[in-house]
Amino acid sequence: MGCRSRHLSLSAILVFIFLACSSPLARPENLNKDVTNLLTAKATLSDEDNPFLQTWDSGSSICLWRGTQWSYMNGTSLNCDDPTVVANQTLLKDPEVVVTSIYLGATGLTGSIPKELGLLSSLHTLWLRENYLRGGIPLEIGNSASLSVLVLDRNGLNSSMPPSLWNLCPRLTILELDSNDLDGEIPVPVNPWTECSQLRELRLENNRLTGEIPSFLGDFTALYAVDLSNNSFSGSIPSDLSKLTNLTTFNVANNNLSGPLPSFMTRYDPSSFTGNPGLCGGPLSAECDGSSPSNRSTPQGSARSPSGGLGPKVVAGIIIGVLSFFVVAGSLLIFLTQARSRVPNEKKQLHVDLKREFDEEETGGDSGKIVHFEGGETLTAEDVLNATGEVLGKTSYGTVYKAKLSNGHTIALRLLREGTARDRGEFVPAIQELGMIRHRNLVPLRAYYSGPKEEKLLVYDYMPRGSLADLLHNGSSGKPGLSWERRHKIVLGAARGLAHLHTGLSTPLIHGNLKSKNILVDDNYIAHLSDYGLEKLMIPAATNDVITAAGTQGYKAPELIKLKKANTKTDIYSLGIVLLEVLTGKRPGKSVDWDEVVDLPAMVKAAVLEEKTADLFDFNIVRGNPRTPSEDGLVQALQLAMGCCAPTAVVRPEITEVIRQLEDIRPKVVSSVQSPPYTPDSASTRSREAFDY
Numbered sequence: 001m002g003c004r005s006r007h008l009s010l011s012a013i014l015v016f017i018f019l020a021c022s023s024p025l026a027r028p029e030n031l032n033k034d035v036t037n038l039l040t041a042k043a044t045l046s047d048e049d050n051p052f053l054q055t056w057d058s059g060s061s062i063c064l065w066r067g068t069q070w071s072y073m074n075g076t077s078l079n080c081d082d083p084t085v086v087a088n089q090t091l092l093k094d095p096e097v098v099v100t101s102i103y104l105g106a107t108g109l110t111g112s113i114p115k116e117l118g119l120l121s122s123l124h125t126l127w128l129r130e131n132y133l134r135g136g137i138p139l140e141i142g143n144s145a146s147l148s149v150l151v152l153d154r155n156g157l158n159s160s161m162p163p164s165l166w167n168l169c170p171r172l173t174i175l176e177l178d179s180n181d182l183d184g185e186i187p188v189p190v191n192p193w194t195e196c197s198q199l200r201e202l203r204l205e206n207n208r209l210t211g212e213i214p215s216f217l218g219d220f221t222a223l224y225a226v227d228l229s230n231n232s233f234s235g236s237i238p239s240d241l242s243k244l245t246n247l248t249t250f251n252v253a254n255n256n257l258s259g260p261l262p263s264f265m266t267r268y269d270p271s272s273f274t275g276n277p278g279l280c281g282g283p284l285s286a287e288c289d290g291s292s293p294s295n296r297s298t299p300q301g302s303a304r305s306p307s308g309g310l311g312p313k314v315v316a317g318i319i320i321g322v323l324s325f326f327v328v329a330g331s332l333l334i335f336l337t338q339a340r341s342r343v344p345n346e347k348k349q350l351h352v353d354l355k356r357e358f359d360e361e362e363t364g365g366d367s368g369k370i371v372h373f374e375g376g377e378t379l380t381a382e383d384v385l386n387a388t389g390e391v392l393g394k395t396s397y398g399t400v401y402k403a404k405l406s407n408g409h410t411i412a413l414r415l416l417r418e419g420t421a422r423d424r425g426e427f428v429p430a431i432q433e434l435g436m437i438r439h440r441n442l443v444p445l446r447a448y449y450s451g452p453k454e455e456k457l458l459v460y461d462y463m464p465r466g467s468l469a470d471l472l473h474n475g476s477s478g479k480p481g482l483s484w485e486r487r488h489k490i491v492l493g494a495a496r497g498l499a500h501l502h503t504g505l506s507t508p509l510i511h512g513n514l515k516s517k518n519i520l521v522d523d524n525y526i527a528h529l530s531d532y533g534l535e536k537l538m539i540p541a542a543t544n545d546v547i548t549a550a551g552t553q554g555y556k557a558p559e560l561i562k563l564k565k566a567n568t569k570t571d572i573y574s575l576g577i578v579l580l581e582v583l584t585g586k587r588p589g590k591s592v593d594w595d596e597v598v599d600l601p602a603m604v605k606a607a608v609l610e611e612k613t614a615d616l617f618d619f620n621i622v623r624g625n626p627r628t629p630s631e632d633g634l635v636q637a638l639q640l641a642m643g644c645c646a647p648t649a650v651v652r653p654e655i656t657e658v659i660r661q662l663e664d665i666r667p668k669v670v671s672s673v674q675s676p677p678y679t680p681d682s683a684s685t686r687s688r689e690a691f692d693y
């Protein structure tokens with residue numbers, strides 16, 4: 001039955017066409033193939049109540065079908081900003097119109113993946129993350145003609161992976177099937193010469209996959225992120241993976257792998273291999289029988305290396321070098337050949353008994369003493385001697401240097417200002433306490449050196465991405481990329497670090513100097529607090545200097561003007577200021593140009609009174625975001641921050657409450673419907689970070 005098959009006046013025909021063709025009863029045969037397939041798929045994806053899928057209707061323009069993107073077969077995308085295109089009902093029938101992406105992440109889909117989605121000839125991206133889909137991945141998906149991004153993570157898919165998936169290979173760039181209920185082995189490609197040369201990301205973690213890690217993955221040379229953790233893989237790590245030169249993220253934790261860790265694997269963090277009782281060697285605690293210790297190489301970023309500790313004379317030399325050159329020159333190659341020749345060939349000491357160390361020092365005359373903490377046991381003098389360094393910053397507590405060791409690792413050295421440290425009776429127990437603290441959101445103290453003239457040098461991990469302050473306020477590159485998701489993640493990490501100090505230790509520790517400069521950020525935007533507990537090492541006069549400086553920087557709780565001692569509530573105040581800083585993008589306290597003082601809490605209060613809260617938020621987190629500030633949790637975050645910055649200390653929340661509220665407003669990973677134009681880069685970066693929240 002055609003729409004035009006009646007003898008009526010022209011206008012009547014037009015009206016009739018409109019009614020008949022826009023009616024949901026219109027016959028599918030008239031419709032474009034992709035439209036027909038999607039209408040069939042709709043019933044399998046979810047039930048009729050799904051508000052997103054309800055928009056998939058032959059009576060409404062394809063421009064209004066939520067989560068879909070369309071183009072002409074010649075590649076020109078459909079301009080759905082043009083009202084005449086939106087109104088054009090003929091597009092539903094135009095055989096030249098094709099669907100190119102489907103973004104239905106976190107849209108409450110409760111059905112299964114329909115095979116019709118594999119029949120869409122130009123579908124490039126299928127993004128169904130965070131739903132309740134069950135069942136399997138249809139064979140048809142693997143045979144899809146154009147698919148290159150397949151993101152099905154965080155569903156309830158309960159089957160095995162179809163071998164046809166590898167048929168996507170020449171085009172496949174991202175495959176995310178993690179956090180499902182998949183079982184069986186990773187299938188072998190039907191065609192043995194399959195080359196997944198574009199595949200950059202393979203995420204299969206949190207499933208029930210078994211069998212060995214296939215060595216053909218080593219041929220997928222573009223891979224830069226592979227996560228197989230939390231499965232039941234067994235066997236050894238295939239040596240073919242060494243061919244993956246671009247692989248930067250690799251995780252096989254919590255499987256049943258065994259055998260020696262291949263040497264090329266030691267560039268990944270040891271946490272990538274935990275939970276595999278049979279793995280041994282490299283940085284792992286289990287040693288392989290018969291492997292020589294000299295082959296153990298070191299994980300990136302930590303100050304480890306194979307031989308003895310820092311020679312005292314050497315460090316003294318460094319300190320002199322540091323004092324006389326670094327501060328002025330900024331960067332310098334340290335060359336102390338004389339001192340190097342006197343490096344004692346000490347044996348590696350893995351578990352240093354601090355008490356004994358200090359006893360030795362007393363009998364050891366005027367030479368200094370090095371104390372190692374976990375992860376810093378094997379810092380060598382050679383490494384440090386050849387280090388190149390530069391000043392990272394100067395604070396009331398002294399100067400911090402970035403030092404690059406000859407083995408490629410970089411460490412952060414903090415030289416305590418002369419005459420600021422407490423005397424040994426108080427200093428030793430305090431440093432011992434700090435050296436024991438380990439938490440994912442705290443920068444670990446790896447070693448400590450005390451020189452013959454009471455010079456004090458603290459060795460920390462170095463964080464290459466810099467601080468939250470750098471990301472927020474320095475340069476043009478970082479800021480636009482600092483989405484609300486990332487900012488939220490950083491603040492939550494900082495809060496967790498602070499919680500560990502306040503509630504996770506036998507005696508609570510006050511940070512005392514929390515500010516965006518002391519929140520360091522790693523490649524995955526995980527926050528690591530620095531400078532914590534230093535006041536325990538300092539004489540009160542030095543601590544007062546710090547508190548005074550904190551005031552000019554705007555992080556100081558009002559009661560600290562009278563009360564000279566920081567406490568947990570003053571830390572919470574500082575955290576509140578950091579949260580305001582992150583939300584507004586404005587630097588608290590005096591700005592660098594000395595032009596104005598931004599009293600952030602006062603500014604927010606004024607804006608709330610004038611009902612202008614929407615203007616407060618940093619342009620970079622609001623721009624291009626289809627969600628409103630309150631949908632995104634921004635308004636709630638603002639309220640939380642204001643609670644933390646309450647002028648009266650007793651009404652400020654405890655850190656555990658702060659964390660609870662932050663977790664409640666954690667932004668959804670991706671706004672899949674109406675998301676901005678998709679690029680594989682942005683998606684993979686986002687998923688890499690989100691996975692490590």
Ligand SMILES: *[C@@H]1O[C@H](CO)[C@@H](O)[C@H](O)[C@H]1NC(C)=O
Binds near residue numbers: 072074075076096
């Ligand atoms: C593609 O096809 C559409 C509709 O047929 C047309 O409007 C557009 O100009 C074409 N684009 C190119 C690049 O040929």
Ligand SMILES: *[C@@H]1O[C@H](CO)[C@@H](O)[C@H](O)[C@H]1NC(C)=O
Binds near residue numbers: 084085088091094
């Ligand atoms: C509506 O779409 C059809 C099919 O693509 C096209 O041929 C026609 O020109 C369009 N009409 C208008 C008014 O744009």
Ligand SMILES: *[C@@H]1O[C@H](CO)[C@@H](O)[C@H](O)[C@H]1NC(C)=O
Binds near residue numbers: 135158
């Ligand atoms: C997957 O789960 C569904 C619903 O729980 C169940 O009906 C189905 O049998 C399961 N399929 C497999 C292959 O286990």
Ligand SMILES: *[C@@H]1O[C@H](CO)[C@@H](O)[C@H](O)[C@H]1NC(C)=O
Binds near residue numbers: 221222223246
């Ligand atoms: C590795 O990464 C670099 C830089 O992103 C890229 O140019 C190169 O093509 C990649 N190598 C492979 C084998 O894909």
Ligand SMILES: *[C@@H]1O[C@H](CO)[C@@H](O)[C@H](O)[C@H]1NC(C)=O
Binds near residue numbers: 205230254
């Ligand atoms: C692995 O599983 C454990 C326990 O189920 C969970 O806590 C952890 O977050 C999972 N790891 C990853 C990488 O998802």
Ligand SMILES: *[C@@H]1O[C@H](CO)[C@@H](O)[C@H](O)[C@H]1NC(C)=O
Binds near residue numbers: 232234235256258
């Ligand atoms: C782990 O692997 C070994 C063989 O390598 C096997 O005997 C054992 O049953 C496996 N354990 C589990 C829990 O799968």
Ligand SMILES: *[C@@H]1O[C@H](CO)[C@@H](O)[C@H](O)[C@H]1NC(C)=O
Binds near residue numbers: 290294295
């Ligand atoms: C240790 O390293 C040496 C050279 O660096 C190499 O010849 C030897 O085979 C390695 N041994 C093991 C057990 O990997």
